[in-house]
Amino acid sequence: MSGTTLLINLAGAIALLLWGSQMICGSLLRGFGSPLRRWLGQHLNNRWLALLCGIGITGVLQSSTAVSLMASSFSAAGTLGLAPALAVMLGANIGSTLVVQLLSLDLSLLAPILLLCGFLGLRLRDDSRLESLGCALIGLGLMLLALGQLGSTLKAVENTPVFQLVMSSLDGDLLLALLVAMLLTWMCHSSVAVVLLIASLAATGLLSPATSMALVLGVNLGGTLPALLGADGNVARRLPLGNLLVRLLGVALVMPWITYLAQLESIAQLPPQLLVVLLHSAFSLVLGLLFIGLTGPLATLLTRLLPAPPVASDPGMPLYLDQAGLEVANIGLANAAREALRMADMLSGMLDRVLQLLRSAHLGHAEQVRHTDQSLDLLSAAIRAYLADIGQEGISDQDADRSQEILLLVINLEHAGDILASSLAQLAARRLRRGEPFSAFELGTLYPLHQELLESLSLAVTVFLREDLPTAHQLLARKENVRRLEAAAGREHFRQLREDQSAWAESGDIFQRLLRDYRRVHHHIAALAYPALERAGEREREHQAATTPVASHQEHNPCAY
Structure with a gap:
């Protein structure tokens, strides 16, 4: 198989993976978004409950980016306090790792079952919620098909000279690996898809444990960029900036120890694919437990860094029509x-x-x-x-x-x-x-x-x-x-x-x-x-x-x- 064909197959598999994730998120929000919003507005006063809500909602929507947009809009509109919103984001980061763990299993047989159930849900009844659920099941089935296609393509790619040259250039240069993963995650708008891609690459044996860990850290940084760059105004930027600061601090603490951690016998004996998934999960879980008690001081800091703009003198200027709502x-x-x-x-x-x-x-x-x-x-x-x-x-x-x-x-x-x-x-x-x-x-x-x-x-x-x-x-x-x-x-x-x-x-x-x-x-x-x-x-x-x-x-x- 030629290199061009392999690249086309690889790009198509990644595109299908992202499209499946978008289908799940968009369908569930379209069918159940209003009840979900009402429930969130009523039950997110406690930070631990907000953390659990972030985990659960991300597990359902398959997208921490969507949860970030929702929480940012609630916080900017005053419906949700900044401190509980930060707890929601900590939970969303943990929830995305659970999605990665689930999709990293061998679920190839489940893909056609999900596609069939989703198709039946679309055809059997003329109900908008059932239709949304059917679209979500089809999206999950497409993601599983894309993962299978991605794995088979990477097996063919791993023996190509160009791929080995790219991987060898990343191997050992931990800072470059972190930046590449951060940029790729920002471009894809999906940390789940990029972590699964890194896990598939690690399974080929071309990435050392240290390089795999640096790539995972880069994914965690890149996952915060879409919500931050898409925010409109200081108030809307507070939550994504807080998420970025938390992850940046975590990366700064872990990055100097990557080489030492990679040499530990317990880590070196782990399968490369499992190492990527476990590191991603452990990183978000530890950060969530460390910062859940600091959401209040962090919210105060963010409010000082990004003060609310003065109210427009013209009452005809809209105050609440932010881009996240679109x-x-x-x-x-x-x-x-x-x-x-x-x-x-x-x-x-x-x-x-x-x-x-x-x-x-x-x-x-x-x-x-x-x-x-x-x-x-x-x-x-x-x-x-x-x-x-x-x-x-x-x-x-x-x-x-x-x-x-x-x-x-x-x-x-x-x-x-x-x-x-x-x-x-x-x-x-x-x-x-x-x-x-x-x-x-x-x-x-x-x-x-x-x-x-x-x-x-x-x-x-x-x-x-x-x-x-x-x-x-x-x-x-x-x-x-x-x-x-x-x-x-x-x-x-x-x-x-x-x-x-x-x-x-x-x-x-x-x-x-x-x-x-x-x-x-x-x-x-x-x-x-x-x-x-x-x-x-x-x-x-x-x-x-x-x-x-x-x-x-x-x-x-x-x-x-």
């Missing part, structure tokens, strides 16, 4: 939801400014409403673009529904803000510029409408966060209250105009248009109740379909009588 759909949706709630707060502030404008006749309030609306539009555009980029490889049905809910909230809040800024506030300012303040009757009519809007906005936020059906029904019922208030105010206003012939016609028209604008704003707020009610209706229909007894064949076959 990789993990449920994290990105949580980030978008937090920004959408900021929009609700901004709309509430605009309503307060409008009320101050009506009361005080100070035209500066109208200008403040306009500026807030510009920030609202800017934030809305950022959220919509962020939602479009989340989960480009596909998201679960549940996450897709949540994305549509956030989008509906954002669009309706933006439209409500546009009505307040471009119509309601401008109409009020036009009348006030003519020196015609609103009468006691007009203010007494507008106050109840204004209060209805504020209370309905609060109910809409509750429905969005909790999917509370009684609250959703209450929100829709307020539409009728607003309609009645508008109709009663309009009738009474026309009656007063007929009695007072000296009143300006345009002033009356502006008041009627203000009533209409209040109702239009409320229409956009009340529309936020529909997603929860529609989902409840779908669940009710599914329940009725499941509980309705299936009619017999005779009941549907007229020829049977």
Whole structure:
């Protein structure tokens, strides 16, 4: 077999290994990411429990990089403290070693079984979670196939002159071996795949124990780089930097003793492949036990090294739309939801400014409403673009529904803000510029409408966060209250105009248009109740379909009588 063919086979096996790992991680996050995120947010207050969670989640997702991205996003968003997040990362490092130990066994017979089970899971039922589980099983089967292909290719490669020359150049130069492994791990974004590759190379006998150990240390350093280089902002960089500092300290402690450790009889007698796996596991386990009690001081140090940036003066600039959320759909949706709630707060502030404008006749309030609306539009555009980029490889049905809910909230809040800024506030300012303040009757009519809007906005936020059906029904019922208030105010206003012939016609028209604008704003707020009610209706229909007894064949076959 030619050298070119061997390189193609080797590259293909590594690519298949990485693709299988990505399939497992992406499928499980797509199908079970939202429940996992909720569970993490509720149970990671204890550092030992956080350590165990990191081990378990990495074992399931087959990727410590994915766990690092999740923990970094939680920490940056304030959902998870930095100290527990560091404990999660220590557990994730240990969990990745367990994955290596499992995949280093001879599981060639398991690969076709996993592929078959995954295919059946995709075909038997139209269920998003079962489909995600089937994709994960197929990914695990592909990883096992890739490992078998990798082993057979390396057996053919080990006798080539070029390979022996490369290995001989690394052998003895421990620093070069460490740097090569670190760079390869960063390029592959998978420490598991690179450790398995090193184990396969060590099994050929071309790597000395000292070189194998240096390569393993390089993998541990390189595994921290993807999350660190991909972090956006000081707060997001704290956790991956802490992970890098812990591993860098471990490498600095072990590196000077590699030559001595390699000469120990107990280590020299170990099979080369087993030596790589055990060293990788022991390194992460010892670091985890040493630093689990130092997560608090380390978190304080990282906070001082990477202080939080000053809050942007423009409220329209997003605060929570970090890049890590684009990789993990449920994290990105949580980030978008937090920004959408900021929009609700901004709309509430605009309503307060409008009320101050009506009361005080100070035209500066109208200008403040306009500026807030510009920030609202800017934030809305950022959220919509962020939602479009989340989960480009596909998201679960549940996450897709949540994305549509956030989008509906954002669009309706933006439209409500546009009505307040471009119509309601401008109409009020036009009348006030003519020196015609609103009468006691007009203010007494507008106050109840204004209060209805504020209370309905609060109910809409509750429905969005909790999917509370009684609250959703209450929100829709307020539409009728607003309609009645508008109709009663309009009738009474026309009656007063007929009695007072000296009143300006345009002033009356502006008041009627203000009533209409209040109702239009409320229409956009009340529309936020529909997603929860529609989902409840779908669940009710599914329940009725499941509980309705299936009619017999005779009941549907007229020829049977």
